[in-house]
C-alpha cells in the first residue's frame with residue numbers, strides 16, 4: 530500500500546511531467562489567468578521568439594488593476610501608463626487568440642473573482658497567474674499560486690512551470706465561529722498568530738469545523754490572504770459546498786463529464802495519517818472581530834483591544850519596526866481600537882468583493898447613514914457580482930446610506946488607478962495589504978471584515994459589531 534498523502538501531495542503528484550536530480554519538477558499547468566500588469570513583457574517575449582500561446586483554451590485574460598471604477602469609465606483611461614497596459618492586454622489577447630474580458634464586458638472583474646465565477650477554477654487543478662493573490666483559488670482544492678513575469682511567458686509558451694515542492698503545513702480551526710466573526714477575522718487571526726513569515730516554504734491546508742462551515746466566498750477570503758502569511762499557497766479540500774458552487778458555472782463540466790469530475794474531486798482530501806511538517810491549531814469560539822493597527826497584516830488586535838506598546842517587544846529590530854509602523858499610522862500605544870476615527874471606507878478587492886461580502890456590509894448599513902466625516906465606497910469584485918447585488922437591491926441600500934457604488938476592479942486595494950487615499954487619511958478597508966503607501970502615498974490602512982468596515986462607515990470610528998443594532 531502506498532504511503533498516506535496530503536491533498537497537496539496528491540495534486541502535486543498528478544501534475545509532475547518530469548523531475549531532475551535536484552528534485553526540480555516540471556509541472557503541468559491546467560489554468561493560466563492573465564491580467565494587464567504582469568503580462569506585457571511575457572507576450573512581447575513570445576512575439577520576439579516567434580512563439581504561440583501553447584493552450585489558449587487554458588488561458589483567460591481580464592483587466593482589473595488599472596481600470597477606472599467611475600460610472601464614466603467607458604470614456605477611457607486618463608493616466609497614460611494605465612491606458613497603455615490595458616490596451617496592450619486587449620491587443621495581446623487578440624493576437625494570441627486568448628479569451629479576454631474587457632472593461633465593458635459584464636464578466637470583467639478582479640482576476641481572482643472572475644476565475645471561480647466562470648468555472649475556470651476547478652478542484653485538483655494547477656492554477657497560476659502573475660499575481661500573488663492567486664492563492665485565492667486554493668479554496669476549491671486546487672494548487673494555485675502567483676508567478677513572475679518570466680514564468681508567465683514560460684507558461685504561455687509551454688503550459689508548464691518549473692517548481693520545487695514545498696513542505697506541508699496544516700492550519701486547523703476547530704469549533705464554531707461566534708456571531709460577528711467572519712472568514713476575514715479567521716485569516717487575520719491566523720496571520721497574527723503565525724506572523725508574515727509563518728508559512729514560508731510551505732503550502733498551507735486549512736481544515737477543521739470552522740473552515741468546513743464557511744461558504745466558498747469565505748473560503749476564498751481565507752486562501753486569498755495565505756500569501757500574507759508567507760506560504761506558497763493555501764488549500765481547502767473540496768466538498769459538497771464546493772460542488773454546489775461550481776455546478777452550472779459557464780465553464781464547469783456538464784452531464785457525464787460532471788459526474789466523472791465529482792468522482793475525482795471526492796478523492797481530493799488528505800489521507801488518514803498523512804504527515805504535515807508544521808501544524809497550527811486555533812479555537813474558533815475564542816476568535817474576536819479583528820482590526821489591524823500597523824503596516825503589516827500580522828499587526829492585528831481584537832476590536833476590544835488597544836494599540837499595542839512596541840516597548841514590550843524584546844527583539845530590537847522588531848521593536849523599532851513596530852514603532853515605525855505606529856508612527857506611520859499616527860497612533861499611540863494604549864488607544865482603544867474603538868476610539869480610532871476614520872476618514873474613508875473601502876469595501877471591495879479580491880479578498881472581500883464578492884456577493885456575500887456585499888450582503889454582509891449592506892445588512893449593517895440598511896436604514897442608516899454614513900457619518901458626515903467619512904467618505905465610503907463599495908466596489909463589487911466583478912460585473913456579475915455587481916449585477917447580482919443590484920438584483921437584490923443592495924446598491925440601493927448602499928446609495929441611500931451615502932456610499933459610492935462603483936464599477937468593478939481592484940480600485941483602492943492598491944494605488945494603481947484613480948481610487949486612492951490622500952496623505953494621512955485613515956481607511957477601514959476590506960482588502961488584504963496595509964503596507965506603507967499601499968492605498969495611496971502616506972495613506973493609513975486598517976484591515977477589517979466587510980461588516981466591520983460598513984459599521985465603521987456609519988459610526989465614523991471602529992465599533993464592536995457584536996453589539997451592533
Ligand SMILES: CC(C)[C@H](C(=O)O)[C@@H](O)C(=O)O
Nearest residue numbers: 566567594659660661662943
Ligand atoms: C500588481 C500585482 C502584480 C500585485 C500582486 O502580485 O499581488 C497586486 O495584485 C497586489 O495585490 O499587490
Ligand code: SF4
Nearest residue numbers: 662878879939942943
Ligand atoms: S484586488 Fe488588490 S490584492 Fe486583489 S489582485 Fe487586485 S490589487 Fe491585488
